Amino acid sequence: MTSPTADASKLLEVRGLRMHFPITEGVMTRRKIGEVKAVDGVDFTIGRGETMGLVGESGCGKTTTGRCILRLEQPTAGEILYDGVDITRMARKELLALRRRIQVVFQDPYSSLNPRMKVGDILAEPMKVHGIERDATSRAARVRELLDVCGLNPRFADRYPHEMSGGQRQRVGIARALALEPEFIVCDEAVSALDVSIQAQIVNLLEDLRDSFGLTYLFIAHDLSIVRHLCQRVAVMYLGRIVELADADALFDDPMHPYTQALLAAVPVPDPTVEANRAFSPAKGEVPSPINPPSGCVFHPRCPIAVESCRHTRPEPRELRPGHWVTCSEVR
């Protein structure tokens, strides 16, 4: 799914990405008895400076897609071209250089920061690993700068993570991602674990950093209202596939895939009057297992507009409006 706008300066191109995890049995001799098709044929591009949203419910493969891009997983098939180079074939040494350019912010600021390290050491660690800011004084200066950029008092360098609130810890997580001056950051549910009153602070920080440093984000999340706010384009995943991909405004104002429509309808709006006047019936059924996904279109058992052919023909993404891709054979 290549949108014409992204072609001009695309930073990342994912082609036919598949990540199948084996399910094994036995202790002495591990036999493969099946596989989890976590990501099963995903294509998209991200332009330089763009923020791309990747949404879907648990088990849809959005986090695994992010982990493949970070090369924390070795994909089963497909290509991930970063700045024109396929990173799925990179050797260890090349990967180290790549990781200066691609960084990650994780969901849980409690488990992703080492509790035994002071914040200053957490931020200095990536500089040591990558051999930048080699002397301690310049590292300390850079740590203060990073804290300041992320809205934290430089005194926090001497604190431990447990002395900070969740929002402050997530600022440290973001500062650590920035330490190597990356171009591209994968934000995996970066605000999901935070209190409602803190989420907007972190969203604003991510926006400010994007503008100041020209960052490109892959923003993986399940909170659709935050994705709409932050992202220029959005891909919706379901059972390892992208079912719809479009500009954020088009996707939220005019969702075309029946799953996207069900997903948006399920989000309650914080306004009792709006809610009282909204006709609403939740999507039926539950997400099937990715071990044995439905044949044909993976959404057909829950789909309100499915026809006989959906049961056995896997739909391909089609560009129904400029830049608006829908993986459904019935939608026109």
Add this chain to the structure above:
Amino acid sequence: MPPLLEVRDLHTEFRTGAGLVRAVDGVSYTVDPGETIAIVGESGSGKSVGAMSILRLIADPPGRITGGEIWFAGRDLMRLSNDEMRQVRGGEIGMVFQEPMTSLNPVLTIGRQITEALEQHEGITRAAADKRALDLLGLVGIADPARRLRQYPHQLSGGMRQRVMIAIALACGPKLIIADEPTTALDVTIQAQILELMKELTRRLDVALIIITHNLGVVARYASRVNVMYAGRIVESGDAAAIYHAPRHPYTMALLRSVPRLDRPRQARLDPVDGQPPDLTRLDQGCAFRPRCRFAIEACAQARPPLAPAGEAGHLAACFRSRELGALAGAAA
């Protein structure tokens, strides 16, 4: 009609390494028969501890209910013996917790977990309990209930486990169900299914419902009245429509303003609540929201404002400036 539940000046404390935490610090509210109310707050606001205190499920140590009365159907639950309280829990008051995987017993079948409650509270035979369990699973929309009764929690999806929790909560014909973040662990399409189910069943069976949540959308869709909690106290209380359309506490106002909404045009920038959540071990005599409040004045540092009438009948807010807040917010915007 007297309220079904009346909580009067409830206090619950925890002794922690960092000091004494007044998790619930003088909370009073009522729930009418058949009514759905929401208790909204962020982590540490005391919303869950308050609900657990109603059921007297506070581990002591470190926690202790230090004061208050809880009148439920004509009795003060605080004065009941432990045996009497056990009859209330899961009997007249049902419970649904956030994490169905940890609140169901992993080594008992689904059927046994439902019949256990029935035998314990209703004193009916095993055969009658089995029959009732089958009906209950049907009631909560579980397909093929006979097969599911023989299965274990790990064989069910998250949504189905939460349906089982609801079946258990309903098993003994409760008058009140307390649901603590019942859908937080679930995906959004499943969350919608579970909430619709709870709404439909509590209406049909005339059960009152307390939903404890941090999700402002869930509250708007399902609750008629709302209590907003901050740092162990109710800071605003009233009809859902009044709270959302004319909030009278700066915290509620800031919270509602900070969330992006799918039904509104995209904003250029979000308007966050400033500052950090309160450290409950270091509260002073003033208003706990003061450090984050755009409207704080000298008086706010002197004493904690009481919950007082602020607007339409039944709308209460704990803010010295609640009456002028509408005009102030207009001027600030």
